[in-house]
Amino acid sequence: MEAGTVGGIVGGTVRRNTGRHGDSRLITDLMGLLGVAHVLVDPDLTAGYETDWTGAFTGRATAVARPGSTDEVAAVLRICAAHGVPVVPQGGNTGLVGGSVPAGAAIGAVVLSLRRLTAIEPVDAAAGLVTAGAGATLADVQAHARAAGLDSGVDLAARDSATLGGIAATNAGGERVLRHGMTRGQVAGLEAVLADGRVVRRLTGLPKDNVGYDLPALFVGSEGTLGVITRVQLRLVGLPSARTTALIALADITSAVELLARLRTAAGSLDAVELMFDDGIDLVRAHQGLPSPFPDRPADRSRPSGAHNTPYLLVECAGRTDPSDELAAVVETATGVLDVAVATTPTEQARLWAYREGHTAAVNALGVPVKLDVAVPLSRITAFIDGLRELVPAVARPARLHLWGHLAEANLHVNVTGLDRDDSRGREKLTDVILTRVAADGGGIGAEHGVGRAKMAWAGLSRSPAELAVIAAVKHALDPACLLNPGVLVPPYGIALTPGPPVPPA
Ligand SMILES: Cc1cc2nc3c(=O)[nH]c(=O)nc-3n(C[C@H](O)[C@H](O)[C@H](O)COP(=O)(O)OP(=O)(O)OC[C@H]3O[C@@H](n4cnc5c(N)ncnc54)[C@H](O)[C@@H]3O)c2cc1C
Structure with missing residues (x-):
């Protein structure tokens, strides 16, 4: 399956900024806004923002911008839009599908790090809510909530680095989904900045507030493609003793x-x-x-x-x-x-x-794995696992299969090590075989980690052409130039510098 054709949108070019051409004015503008200390261009300083946690996705950024407020995030987005340069939002960079780094269609993007937005507001115990900056880590929010006698219903192993913004943007799952549901169910409201710098905010905290589409829910799981989340209002749950x-x-x-x-x-x-x-x-x-x-x-x-x-x-x-x-x-x-x-x-x-x-x-320490995160119906899980144990060695040799996951949600992490990091053909073939098998078993190709760059080409296995067209239409409505995270979730179609509309969904 060829990346870039799923979803019916092909063609167009996202500007691939090489890190040289015309960037000095962009960098000057960003430095004028944020100060020199918060616009990183030195490769030694940007390196940690350019490669994802797994080591599978990497690419040069024109700069790493580190705004300290919602207003600064909005101004960074306006500057990048004016220069026609894509933006990759990044939180803790613990995502496992390559969405947080300027790889693929986003090479040369500005990485927009939210890690300075760490303010956590006092817990509203009566409403059972806490609002925090997108850059606050889950562990800090958990400690804050627990000190007030409540807890976060979201928990995952990357809690010390993963940020609330990233957790909302990926609709993270984790270890307590059985009891509390996915992140979408925990987010009571949020604030986000659109690609053109406009701010949308719904932080009333009112559980009954039905006026039109649920915009916070739309941003949850959007993987940085619709807006940059700057604040998250989280529902809290009882703290077990x-x-x-x-x-x-x-x-x-x-x-x-x-x-x-x-x-x-x-x-x-x-x-x-x-x-x-x-x-x-x-x-x-x-x-x-x-x-x-x-x-x-x-x-x-x-x-x-x-x-x-x-x-x-x-x-x-x-x-x-x-x-x-x-x-x-x-x-x-x-x-x-x-x-x-x-x-x-x-x-x-x-x-x-x-x-x-x-x-x-432990798996990452063996080398860059082929990393898949799938869900299959519990009634099929034994046959699926047995099938994988035969399939993987037959398709890729030498290969080692690693399986674990969250059984209550029939969510399996399927990792394969032993393939060369640069063997993109072999890795794609293996991914294709496994995800096709998942779909044949009535499963989902993206359970909790998101689609990112890693699985975009296979989205059509889990969503119909009509659904993919709606997703692409929503993306186009909010980010017509495709400046936000091009190549993640939906195929890149934006034409930042070239005039003319994107090719519509087939
Ligand atoms: C050891 C380990 C265990 C993990 N366990 C789980 C698990 O159990 N369940 C699970 O679901 N995930 C798990 N993950 C994956 C990862 O922690 C989650 O996806 C997490 O939600 C990512 O948060 P982050 O702040 O690191 O986001 P990043 O990695 O920085 O970004 C992830 C995506 O969100 C976008 N994004 C980030 N911040 C923003 C923002 N403020 N606004 C808009 N878009 C944004 C990025 O562009 C990217 O597409 C695990 C990862 C590791 C390393």
């Missing part, structure tokens, strides 16, 4: 899905159900130097040597009272349970969570 965590080894995936069903029906305090496998735990242990979660590994007892595919569920229950008995009652009567490790103190719980949260970094 007791947690119990269990790492459970199971005979097979069918047993894991059955356990999930029993937990849903019998454990009202259920907070998280995460999936991983033997080989992933081994990888994290080697990467972080961790001991075995069990003194006597169940896989060693139940599987032939080398067949490292025992599934594990990391289950957490949380509430105002100790949920241990509730969790134990379900696990004790479940079938296929091979072993259980239980943690009730924060230190022990962090130890168990490290096996799950360490997967992304």
Whole structure:
């Protein structure tokens, strides 16, 4: 499948700024606005903003602009629009689909870093809300909310670096979706700056406020293509005072899905159900130097040597009272349970969570993975996983498949290492085969990480031509010159410097 043809919009050229031609006036204008300290052009300083977390996407930026207020963000966008230079919004740069860096169609863009917008307003406990700058990290917002006796319903392993703006822009999922839903459900309002510098703001915090289209919801999940989010108003949830965590080894995936069903029906305090496998735990242990979660590994007892595919569920229950008995009652009567490790103190719980949260970094340490994030119906998940274990080595050799994810949402992170970083043909072929299989199984090709640059060419597997045309029309209405994150989510069609309208959807 050829990138740039999905969605029915082809043709046109986004200005590919080489970092030389006519940039000095742009940089002078930006420096006049933000000051020299907040417009980075030295390659040593811009490098960290130009390559994504996985190392798969990289490109030169004309400059990195670091505005300190919404007004400055608006002025940066007006300057870039006047110069016809694309803009790539960036938060913590922890995104995993290449959307936060000036690669592909956005080479030569200005990276607009939101990391200076860190103000967090006081918690409104009565309304259950907090409003924060787009650059505030999730961890800082969580600490702020917890100090006020409430909590964020959004949580993910990248919490120390991922920003509220990035989390909203990607409609992030994470570990508590089972209980609280995706980020879209947590965002009560937001402020965003459009490509032409106009500011749209809906921060009333009123849960019942029905006047037309839900604009905050439109920006959530827009991956920096419709506007630059500058403030986010987050709904808060109750802060549990007791947690119990269990790492459970199971005979097979069918047993894991059955356990999930029993937990849903019998454990009202259920907070998280995460999936991983033997080989992933081994990888994290080697990467972080961790001991075995069990003194006597169940896989060693139940599987032939080398067949490292025992599934594990990391289950957490949380509430105002100790949920241990509730969790134990379900696990004790479940079938296929091979072993259980239980943690009730924060230190022990962090130890168990490290096996799950360490997967992304441990896999990246092996080399730049082919990184996919998919969802398949739970009724198909066993067949899908078995199929992948055969498919991947058949298509790519040498290749190593790594699987983990959020079982409650049937969300699997499918990573393959062993392919050369520059083998774009091989990586595309493998991606194509896997995502085609996902679609054939009735799944979604983008579960929680977004589409970004990595999966744009495959969006048509999960959205109809009519849906893609609507997405492209919305993009065109808000950003007619395609200056915001060209090449992310929708094919680049904007003509920043060349007159004439973009080619309409087919
Ligand atoms: C170890 C690890 C674990 C992770 N776990 C999860 C997980 O469980 N669930 C999950 O969903 N994701 C996960 N992620 C992915 C990532 O953390 C999320 O996508 C996160 O929401 C990105 O936030 P960020 O601030 O780093 O955004 P960035 O990476 O900077 O940007 C991501 C996208 O959002 C856009 N963007 C950023 N800020 C703004 C803004 N203010 N306005 C408009 N657009 C903006 C960018 O242009 C880009 O397209 C994980 C990543 C890592 C490294």
